[in-house]
Amino acid sequence: MAQYDGVFNALGLREWCDADKVDGPMTMAQLLAKAQGTNPDEASGPLPFPSLDALHEACGRIPQTRDMTAGLERFFLDIKDNLKLVLDPITQPLSWMLDGALWLFTSIPWFVLIPMLIALTWFVSRSRPVTIFVALSFVFLGAIDHLEVAIQTLAIIFVCTGLCVLFGVPIGIAMSKNDRLQKGGIPVLDLLQTLPTFVYLIPLIFLFSVTESKLYGIAIILYAIVPVIRLTDLGIRLVDKDVIEAADAFGMTSRQKLFKVEIPLALPNIMAGVNQTIMMSLAMVVIASLVSAPGLGVLVLRGIRNLEIGVGLIAGLGIVLLAVMLDRASKAALARVDVSRSSR
Amino acid sequence: MTNVNEPQIRIRGLYKIFGASPERVLPDVQKGMSKADVLSDLRHVVGLRDINIDMYAGKTTVIMGLSGSGKSTLIRHLNRLIEPTTGEILIDGQDVMKMGQAELRELRQTRMSMVFQKFALLPHRSVIDNAAMPLEVRGVDETERLNEARKWLARVGLEGFEASYPHELSGGMQQRVGIARALTSNSDIMLMDEAFSALDPLIRTDMQNLLLELQEELHKTIIFITHDLDEALKLADHLVILKDGEIVQQGEPQHILMHPEDPYIIDFISDINRARVLRARTVMKAGADGIPVAGDVDADDTLEHVIARSEGRTDQAFRVMRDGETVGVLTMTDVVRALVPADPSQERQAVAV
Numbered sequence A: 001m002a003q004y005d006g007v008f009n010a011l012g013l014r015e016w017c018d019a020d021k022v023d024g025p026m027t028m029a030q031l032l033a034k035a036q037g038t039n040p041d042e043a044s045g046p047l048p049f050p051s052l053d054a055l056h057e058a059c060g061r062i063p064q065t066r067d068m069t070a071g072l073e074r075f076f077l078d079i080k081d082n083l084k085l086v087l088d089p090i091t092q093p094l095s096w097m098l099d100g101a102l103w104l105f106t107s108i109p110w111f112v113l114i115p116m117l118i119a120l121t122w123f124v125s126r127s128r129p130v131t132i133f134v135a136l137s138f139v140f141l142g143a144i145d146h147l148e149v150a151i152q153t154l155a156i157i158f159v160c161t162g163l164c165v166l167f168g169v170p171i172g173i174a175m176s177k178n179d180r181l182q183k184g185g186i187p188v189l190d191l192l193q194t195l196p197t198f199v200y201l202i203p204l205i206f207l208f209s210v211t212e213s214k215l216y217g218i219a220i221i222l223y224a225i226v227p228v229i230r231l232t233d234l235g236i237r238l239v240d241k242d243v244i245e246a247a248d249a250f251g252m253t254s255r256q257k258l259f260k261v262e263i264p265l266a267l268p269n270i271m272a273g274v275n276q277t278i279m280m281s282l283a284m285v286v287i288a289s290l291v292s293a294p295g296l297g298v299l300v301l302r303g304i305r306n307l308e309i310g311v312g313l314i315a316g317l318g319i320v321l322l323a324v325m326l327d328r329a330s331k332a333a334l335a336r337v338d339v340s341r342s343s344r
Numbered sequence B: 001m002t003n004v005n006e007p008q009i010r011i012r013g014l015y016k017i018f019g020a021s022p023e024r025v026l027p028d029v030q031k032g033m034s035k036a037d038v039l040s041d042l043r044h045v046v047g048l049r050d051i052n053i054d055m056y057a058g059k060t061t062v063i064m065g066l067s068g069s070g071k072s073t074l075i076r077h078l079n080r081l082i083e084p085t086t087g088e089i090l091i092d093g094q095d096v097m098k099m100g101q102a103e104l105r106e107l108r109q110t111r112m113s114m115v116f117q118k119f120a121l122l123p124h125r126s127v128i129d130n131a132a133m134p135l136e137v138r139g140v141d142e143t144e145r146l147n148e149a150r151k152w153l154a155r156v157g158l159e160g161f162e163a164s165y166p167h168e169l170s171g172g173m174q175q176r177v178g179i180a181r182a183l184t185s186n187s188d189i190m191l192m193d194e195a196f197s198a199l200d201p202l203i204r205t206d207m208q209n210l211l212l213e214l215q216e217e218l219h220k221t222i223i224f225i226t227h228d229l230d231e232a233l234k235l236a237d238h239l240v241i242l243k244d245g246e247i248v249q250q251g252e253p254q255h256i257l258m259h260p261e262d263p264y265i266i267d268f269i270s271d272i273n274r275a276r277v278l279r280a281r282t283v284m285k286a287g288a289d290g291i292p293v294a295g296d297v298d299a300d301d302t303l304e305h306v307i308a309r310s311e312g313r314t315d316q317a318f319r320v321m322r323d324g325e326t327v328g329v330l331t332m333t334d335v336v337r338a339l340v341p342a343d344p345s346q347e348r349q350a351v352a353v
């Protein structure tokens, strides 16, 4: 029969293998072989890699690879309902926030919204060149009729980055205080950061309906929260030990130490994390247009789907503009805290 | 204030061993196993071994030793930034080791302050906010704590720099902020860990003088750490010499200079300027016999001063006065003799016997 028969016979597992032998549905390989008129059960050709499928041929008890993927799918389907029961209410506010922000940003008239955003840029960056650049970019986006979609993208980024900071900073602080938590947390962060962006969407599509905004909200947050957590953790661990000792020597409580010493001194690092988080949410929000996130990504997607090269490229340019605007503004804010707090 | 004759701080049988399980190693260390053996055989570091010191209120106790001798470890035990392996630390009769979290915090906030070698100021805060920090921690309201901080900043010579940031100041000025911060806390014990070691020599002398001046007026209980003998002799009322975590000698600095008990100390003191640190009272003969004297000197005058007075003539003698009373006679022959330590090799043998 199959090439690995001998192995199972030698191990004395033949009986165990053939115990309740049922012929499952045929694999693709078997089907192909049948179509070509050769007998798949015949041991022939070079020795195949002892994969699950190859071993299954020799021993019916060994599961096939497709059983594994099917099992995973079944597992997801099985837990789906229970998981949904828990996750749905918890994540519902995210949908409201995203929808609310989108509604708000798109319903404020442009002649109010744009000056507000420019003022915000000035407020965080205190940098004239950056503010002028942002103003010009908005004028340009408006001129080519991309203002509304750009604003949608911006609204999503604001909500998601805000939540990333809200959750990421406390998680980072907790990790900096607890070595065990840090040890356990870092692999998770690594996983979140290395997982291809599309893969995020797969389990989420299972759980939530594609029409819900929280679907892409969660994807963006999971992807973009990593740098804030990492850099908060790092920033607090890097705070000068001598200064911490001084805080202890003068009898600060841990709370006073955290708010009066550690967070202020870690702020440049935390801000660097926020900058990266903003850039990563922008990257993800484009991909999230696959699952109905509105904004510039939709146009890029249309460019790809319908081969409307011009539409895609112009939308791409808009994304680049947004990216540069966000990056410059947050970097200017970072430079500001860095200068006023530098000990060097 | 406690009774002046009672030490304000008492350290009794203090041991500190660094490593995985200090308790297991402690009996061996107590039996006298050497630091090197403990390190090579048991993989633990002996930080401190059987430390006993009395520190008196209003006095400056200087702890001196080379790098790695355990000075920082010792001073950090006083406010329990480091936990001892065993031993007792009594402050105003109260055992620091038995204090709970709240009590310990109270001790650090109100009864002890600390000045650091690398200043350890908060870089994101202005000078005045730094100086006011100890009161802020205690919850004193803003105007009151800023007034107090302003007062002490002026006292250390930093008037006009209140709004500056630490990184805009020179090292010497930063350490003045450090001292002002310690003074603002208004605690009567001040711990100073190599407070002046990071400063260049001239600034350093300035700061030593500032400290002496402040001490004249404030009478704090100062624990001062240094690896510099000249600094130690200048500041100390009581000098403790540490080596490899053990006290090799402690006592009045002048006494240690004249009667070193250990080759290590003899080496240490062999190249200082004795004329500048030895005082008339240390070298004089008590009682006034009939020697004709060329004039009066104060008991606390240095030999350098006496030599200048004598204009180099070795046949003279001076009457030594304290508070207007004669306490002894100082002949220039004794002065010259005191300038040369007995031959170190001989002295070493004498100690060894």
Ligand SMILES: Nc1ncnc2c1ncn2[C@@H]1O[C@H](COP(=O)(O)OP(=O)(O)OP(=O)(O)O)[C@@H](O)[C@H]1O
Pocket: B018, B019, B045, B046, B047, B065, B066, B067, B068, B069, B070, B071, B072, B073, B074, B227
């Ligand atoms: N956390 C620690 N773990 C292990 N060994 C330590 C630790 N802290 C200090 N030691 C050891 O204890 C000894 C005394 O160190 P300490 O810092 O008190 O020396 P020091 O006299 O202050 O030296 P320096 O003049 O360099 O500041 C050294 O041998 C040091 O290696």
Ligand SMILES: [Mg+2]
Pocket: B071, B072, B073, B194
């Ligand atoms: Mg030290």
